[in-house]
Amino acid sequence: MVSVFTEEHESLRSSLRAFFANRSPESEVRRLMATDEGYDRDVWRQIASELGLQGLIVPEEHGGSGYTWVELGVVLEEMGRALFCAPYFSTVVLATSCLLESGDTAAQKEYLEGIASGDVVGALAFVEASGRWDEAGIEMAATADGDSYRLTGEKLFVLDGHVADLVVVAARTGSSVSLFTVDKGAPGLTTRLTETLDQTRKVAVVTFENTPARLLGVEGAGWTTLSKVLDLAVVALAAEQVGGAQAALDMAVEYSKIRIQFGQPIGAFQALKHMLADVMLEVESARSAMHVGLAAASGHEGAELSAVAPLVKAYCSDAFELASHQNIQVHGGMGFTWEVPAHLYFKRAKSMAVFLGDSTQHRERLAGHLGL
Amino acid sequence: MDNDIAPDRLAEQVRDWLAENWRGVDDREWREKVVLAGWAAPTFPENAYGLGLSKSLAQVVGAEFTAVGAPRACQDLGPGVVDGWVRMIGLVVALHGLPALREQFVRDLLVGDADGGLALYSEPNAGSDLAGLQTRAVLDGDHWIVNGQKVWSSGPLDSTWGALLARTDEDVPKHQGISFFIVDLQQPGVEVRPIKQITGDSEFNEVFLTDVRVPVENVVGEINDGWAILQVALGAEREWLGEYLESIGRTEETAGDHRSALAPIADGAADLVRAARRAGRADDSAIRQTIVQLHTWRLVHEWTTERLSSASDSAQSQVAAAALGKLASSRILHSVGRFKAQMLGPEAMLYGPENRTGDDVNREMMNAFTNSVGGGTDQIQRNIISERLLGMPRAHTPDRGVPFRDIRKGTTQRNISG
Ligand SMILES: Cc1cc2nc3c(=O)[nH]c(=O)nc-3n(C[C@H](O)[C@H](O)[C@H](O)COP(=O)(O)OP(=O)(O)OC[C@H]3O[C@@H](n4cnc5c(N)ncnc54)[C@H](O)[C@@H]3O)c2cc1C
Numbered sequence: 200m201v202s203v204f205t206e207e208h209e210s211l212r213s214s215l216r217a218f219f220a221n222r223s224p225e226s227e228v229r230r231l232m233a234t235d236e237g238y239d240r241d242v243w244r245q246i247a248s249e250l251g252l253q254g255l256i257v258p259e260e261h262g263g264s265g266y267t268w269v270e271l272g273v274v275l276e277e278m279g280r281a282l283f284c285a286p287y288f289s290t291v292v293l294a295t296s297c298l299l300e301s302g303d304t305a306a307q308k309e310y311l312e313g314i315a316s317g318d319v320v321g322a323l324a325f326v327e328a329s330g331r332w333d334e335a336g337i338e339m340a341a342t343a344d345g346d347s348y349r350l351t352g353e354k355l356f357v358l359d360g361h362v363a364d365l366v367v368v369a370a371r372t373g374s375s376v377s378l379f380t381v382d383k384g385a386p387g388l389t390t391r392l393t394e395t396l397d398q399t400r401k402v403a404v405v406t407f408e409n410t411p412a413r414l415l416g417v418e419g420a421g422w423t424t425l426s427k428v429l430d431l432a433v434v435a436l437a438a439e440q441v442g443g444a445q446a447a448l449d450m451a452v453e454y455s456k457i458r459i460q461f462g463q464p465i466g467a468f469q470a471l472k473h474m475l476a477d478v479m480l481e482v483e484s485a486r487s488a489m490h491v492g493l494a495a496a497s498g499h500e501g502a503e504l505s506a507v508a509p510l511v512k513a514y515c516s517d518a519f520e521l522a523s524h525q526n527i528q529v530h531g532g533m534g535f536t537w538e539v540p541a542h543l544y545f546k547r548a549k550s551m552a553v554f555l556g557d558s559t560q561h562r563e564r565l566a567g568h569l570g571l
Numbered sequence: 572m573d574n575d576i577a578p579d580r581l582a583e584q585v586r587d588w589l590a591e592n593w594r595g596v597d598d599r600e601w602r603e604k605v606v607l608a609g610w611a612a613p614t615f616p617e618n619a620y621g622l623g624l625s626k627s628l629a630q631v632v633g634a635e636f637t638a639v640g641a642p643r644a645c646q647d648l649g650p651g652v653v654d655g656w657v658r659m660i661g662l663v664v665a666l667h668g669l670p671a672l673r674e675q676f677v678r679d680l681l682v683g684d685a686d687g688g689l690a691l692y693s694e695p696n697a698g699s700d701l702a703g704l705q706t707r708a709v710l711d712g713d714h715w716i717v718n719g720q721k722v723w724s725s726g727p728l729d730s731t732w733g734a735l736l737a738r739t740d741e742d743v744p745k746h747q748g749i750s751f752f753i754v755d756l757q758q759p760g761v762e763v764r765p766i767k768q769i770t771g772d773s774e775f776n777e778v779f780l781t782d783v784r785v786p787v788e789n790v791v792g793e794i795n796d797g798w799a800i801l802q803v804a805l806g807a808e809r810e811w812l813g814e815y816l817e818s819i820g821r822t823e824e825t826a827g828d829h830r831s832a833l834a835p836i837a838d839g840a841a842d843l844v845r846a847a848r849r850a851g852r853a854d855d856s857a858i859r860q861t862i863v864q865l866h867t868w869r870l871v872h873e874w875t876t877e878r879l880s881s882a883s884d885s886a887q888s889q890v891a892a893a894a895l896g897k898l899a900s901s902r903i904l905h906s907v908g909r910f911k912a913q914m915l916g917p918e919a920m921l922y923g924p925e926n927r928t929g930d931d932v933n934r935e936m937m938n939a940f941t942n943s944v945g946g947g948t949d950q951i952q953r954n955i956i957s958e959r960l961l962g963m964p965r966a967h968t969p970d971r972g973v974p975f976r977d978i979r980k981g982t983t984q985r986n987i988s989g
Contacts, residue, residue, distance in 0.1 A: 201881045452961045467964040469950075472957035479956055480895050487874035488867075506836035510867055562863040563856070569840045569866065571853050 203269050203490045203499070212273050218250065219281035225540055231284040232398035232543075236362055238285040246285075247317025253291055254315025256299070261311035268431065268496035272438040272489065279442030282399045282543055286320045286359035292435040293358065294321025296428045297367040297378060301416030306380060310365055322363035324354035324405045325425070332429070332556040334376060334422045341370040341379060341412065348372075348379060348414060350407040351387075356554070360403030361390045368412060369421055376421035379412035386410060397546040430508035433555050434492035437515035440551060441489045444482045444515075444522035447544045451475055451522075451529040458531075471529060478522050485518035506568045509561035516552040523548040572609070572622040578631045585610070585635035593641045602682045605643045610636065611681040612647040612657060612665070619665030619677050621647070627881065646681060650814040653686045658811050659804045660688065660734045664753065667792040667800055676732075676753055687730040689756065689763070691721040691778055692801070696981030699951050701736070702745040702798060703970075703980060706780065708737035708752065715739075715752065715785040721778040722985065723945070728763050728776065730756050734804070735785070740795050741976040748975055751797035753789045760784075764988035769937050771922075777988050808946045809893035810876070813900030816942050817869070819935075840866040843907070846914040858914075865907055872899040887960070894955045901943040908936030 204212075222242050231237055246252040255271050257263020271291070278287060295314055298307050313319035329336050339352035350370055360366065366388070368379045381388055387408035395402050416424055452475060455466030465471055492511035495504040523545040527534035534541045552558065572581075592604055605611045606620050613629035615621025624632070629645055636644035646657040661680045664673055679685035697704040706719025717737055724733070733754045740748030756763070760781040765773035792800040843862045847853045879892035911932045912919040921929030943949045957963045970978040 202878050448961075452963060455963055463967065464964045466957075467966050469954070469966060472961075472963050472966075473950065473953040475961055475963065476898070476953035476956035479961060480898055483875055483879070483891070483895055484868075484871040484899065487871050487878050490878065491874055502836045510836065510870070513863075514867055514871060559860060562860050562867075565836075565863045565867070566859040568837050569844055569862065570837070571844055571847070571859055571862065 203494050203497075204273065208269065208273050211270065212277060215250075215274060215277040216280070218246075219277055219283055223281045223283045228282050228284055228399060228540075228543065235392055235401075237359070237399075237401040238362070243285055244317045246287075247315070251315075252287070253317050255291065257295060257311045257315045258299075261307060262315040263311065267498075268434065269493050271435060272493040275435055275438035276442035276489075279439030279547075280446045282443070282540075282547060284399050286322070286362055286401075288400075288435070288439070289323065289359040289363070290314060290319070290321040292432050293323035293428065294363075294365060294367050296431050297323060297415065297424065300424045300427050300431075301378060301420075302424075303416045306413075306415050310380070313364075319364045320359060320362050321365045321367065322357050322360045322403075322405075323428075324357045324360060324366050324368045326356045327352070327354060330355070332560070334426075337369050337371060337376050337422075339368075339370045339407075341372050341377060343372075344411070348412045350379065350381070350410045350412045352407055354405045354407075357390075357403045357405045359401055360405040361392045361401060363390075366405060367415060368407070369425055370412075372418050372421075375419040376425065377418045378415040378421040378424055380415050381407070381410055381412045385412075395550065397543075397550040399543060399547060400550065427504075429555060430504050431496050433508050433512035433561075434489070434496045434504070436551060436555060437485070437489045437492055437511045440515040440519040440548070441482070441486050443544050443547055444485060444519040447519075447522040447526040447541070447548075448475065448478050448482055450541065450544075451478070451526040454530055454533075465529075474525055475529070478525050481518040481521050485515045488514045506565070509564040509568075512555065513558040513561040513565070516548075516558050519544075519548040520552050572613075572617075572624055574623070574625050574628065576628065578628065581628060581631050582635055585632050589635060589639055589641055593639055595640075597642050599682070602643055606678060606681045610644045612661065612677075613645060614647045615662070615665045615677070618670075619668075619673050620681055621665065643681075643683075650811065650818040652815070653683070655808070655811045655815060656680060656686065656688050658807045660690070660753075662807055663734075663751070663791055663800050663804045666803065668753075669788050669790070671788050672753060672791070685732055687727040687732075689721075689724040689726040689730045689733045689776065689778065690804075691724055691733040691735040691754070691780075693723045694720060695722055695983045695985040699948055701801075702749065703978075704736055704738060704749065705980065706735075706737045707741075708735075708739050708750060708785065710739075710787075713787050715787065715790075717752075717754070717780050717783040717785060719780050721780065722987070723766070723775050724763075724778050725775040725945075728765055730763070732756055733778070735780075736797055736801060738975065739797075742974050743795070744972050745970060745975045745978065746798045748795055749797040749801075750794050751791040751800040752785050753791060754783060754785045758783065766987050769940070770934055777986070805947065806889060806893045809897040809952075810880070812942055812946050813872075813896055813904075816904055816938065817900065819938075836870070839869060843910065846911050850914040850916060852914065861910055865903065865910060868899065868903050868906070872896065872903060875899065890955065891960055894952045894960070897942065897946065898949055898952045898956070901939070901949050904939035904942050905936075908932075908939045912936050 251264055252274055254263030255266045259265045298310055310319055327336055327338055341348040341350050364383045366381045368381055369376055387410035389406045391404045393402050393404055455471055456464050458465045488511045491502055492507050495502050495507040527541045527545055530539055530541050533539045609622040610632055612620055613622045613624040613632050614626060617623050629648055633645035646654050657680055661677055664676050692701055694704050708715040708717045733756050735752045735754045736749055738748050739750040760783040762779040764777045766775055766777055767773050843865055847858050852858045876892055876896045879888045882888035915932050918929045922933050923930055958965055
């Protein structure tokens with residue numbers, strides 16, 4: 200597997216890096232993470248109108264630019280690096296791919312243009328009290344009500360659920376799973392923000408009380424759609440994780456050059472050198488996995504997405520955890536403070552390690568693919 | 572040859588050439604033909620029996636040879652032992668050797684007349700700190716006269732040539748007074764003694780050099796510039812070694828691999844899955860986790876090597892590919908060795924020709940140290956990664972900038988072979 204990124208991708212990367220350095224510096228991240236909304240509406244509109252980021256994978260006929268997951272990967276890597284606070288993952292990765300993968304042209308027509316223009320924030324309500332990220336975890340029932348459906352129940356860990364204009368919901372119709380769309384303000388829909396370890400990423404509890412919902416895609420095909428969306432989502436998450444892991448490694452290396460103890464920079468101590476050499480091996484390995492994942496998500500020839508996705512999730516989660524953990528260790532007491540941003544990466548790494556399923560669960564999935 | 576050539580065009584040329592020349596016999600005449608046509612080492616320069624092709628184009632050549640079952644192409648890319656010599660020593664002679672040496676040595680190596688060689692780098696007092704080597708070469712007319720002791724030199728006892736590092740100036744700091752030579756080992760004054768190693772085999776040697784003569788045209792690169800030449804050879808060695816060792820552990824297992832629509836992700840784990848099955852532990856979730864972790868390490872290692880060695884900012888990426896790759900290989904080889912021994916249960920207590928399974932698995936387990944110690948230890952790779960790739964500060968070393976004559980040196984006199 201050689202790099203999936205071309206020179207154009209690298210120039211996209213440098214302009215994004217400059218943009219985030221300017222519009223999402225650490226001070227902005229800290230300001231926004233302390234708010235309930237968790238993002239800046241002006242910047243959200245700006246990344247839509249000036250950079251077209253929300254419409255990146257939206258087809259041109261729906262007001263997007265029809266790019267692939269490779270381009271999206273560049274964007275997410277840079278967002279992960281900057282810890283950019285916005286409902287981007289929930290809207291573009293989760294909600295948009297549910298719309299696209301469902302094949303529901305009416306719903307696509309209704310929502311995608313708004314997503315691309317930055318007017319619609321989306322979310323995916325999937326996990327319930329069991330905390331399971333699989334089909335069996337979906338117990339909430341949808342009851343038919345004429346042409347439409349009604350939902351009652353509670354969904355947890357809904358990324359940006361509190362600011363969503365569109366909530367895609369997974370629920371049971373009979374024994375199988377179907378997907379539904381619910382608009383903000385629908386009767387019986389309430390959202391409650393939960394306090395999170397990673398404050399840069401907001402999570403809500405979303406409750407439905409006899410809430411009217413529209414079927415998305417074909418009844419009973421919800422899990423087929425959702426399992427593909429989840430495979431795409433872990434690859435997208437991996438790009439964010441690689442961006443975050445590289446940022447944590449860079450921070451650790453920088454600090455090791457300026458902190459003086461025993462008459463020399465601490466980076467001259469081999470214990471720290473070898474620790475960070477090992478981190479670099481993991482970050483570069485994770486990056487390779489991410490490349491293979493992005494290629495598979497974009498339908499390039501080679502590995503099958505459903506086989507690559509669990510590998511990518513397990514590897515990139517572990518690598519980000521290690522890099523952000525060792526960054527704190529290198530910083531010593533400073534690493535344990537609120538003031539130094541090492542904890543921001545660490546908390547992102549920790550919460551994303553369990554989001555969408557943890558490493559052991561994904562390795563178990565891969566074990567199945569190996570014929571075990 | 573032009574690197575802009577389209578892969579299809581190149582493939583066609585190779586096919587035409589094969590149609591005309593390959594008669595199904597791997598004899599001397601065939602080998603010479605392959606070498607003279609440039610197929611034996613397509614990435615080498617054109618004045619050293621190569622075609623100056625990129626690695627990916629060379630692979631096109633290799634694929635055409637493989638397709639018709641013709642051997643000897645692309646020795647500059649292969650994982651075998653002889654390929655290793657081509658990739659390490661053949662490469663530096665091709666790039667930096669004087670014309671006479673280049674034309675003879677590279678040709679002999681590629682044709683197969685020089686496949687027994689020794690890398691004479693390490694010494695009893697110069698291992699990781701190889702630049703501290705004490706073997707001396709002194710100029711006497713048109714020959715260098717060499718005296719000293721080398722150790723851990725891997726290869727046959729009756730090797731015909733050696734790649735030698737020797738000190739040619741003691742009055743400069745240690746890295747600046749070393750030269751790189753190709754030396755004839757079939758001469759008086761060369762004594763090669765086998766060392767019995769951890770596995771019970773003897774694949775490396777101690778070499779004693781007493782007034783050994785090396786013609787001046789056998790210097791590779793400039794006099795006192797041997798350290799730079801060595802870096803090229805070692806970089807190649809680091810990439811080759813992991814490929815070589817991993818290819819041994821997995822070859823007999825590739826047949827009957829679990830192949831599915833999920834390839835290539837699912838390929839290449841058959842040896843691990845089989846070991847677990849034989850042990851009746853394929854349903855044990857801890858074992859399943861281990862297998863997937865090992866398999867994942869193998870895959871990402873391949874991907875990273877490919878990605879970094881094909882990157883355009885080559886110099887830095889090549890260092891990264893070699894050092895990160897070698898470290899990744901160590902982890903894979905040691906962990907796979909340990910896993911297979913575990914899966915064998917009490918049979919892993921056995922060894923020797925009467926206990927084939929125990930012998931194979933334990934040998935694989937022990938040979939993993941070849942990668943983590945040989946060719947620069949894992950610790951040295953981590954030093955390279957942190958200092959040269961991450962740019963972390965260099966450690967304080969008492970011998971920096973001091974003439975070799977004046978630094979503190981080890982004085983161990985070892986005679987391991989007894
Ligand atoms: C199977 C095998 C085949 C070999 N084949 C060849 C060959 O063909 N030709 C040849 O010339 N050599 C060969 N070698 C030698 C090999 O290159 C050396 O063994 C290796 O470089 C280590 O040197 P040493 O054995 O002297 O160990 P030492 O340098 O004494 O190292 C001992 C320990 O100290 C650590 N250490 C040393 N310096 C540092 C440092 N700066 N920072 C941190 N840790 C450090 C090492 O990592 C190691 O753990 C071979 C070795 C093996 C095992």
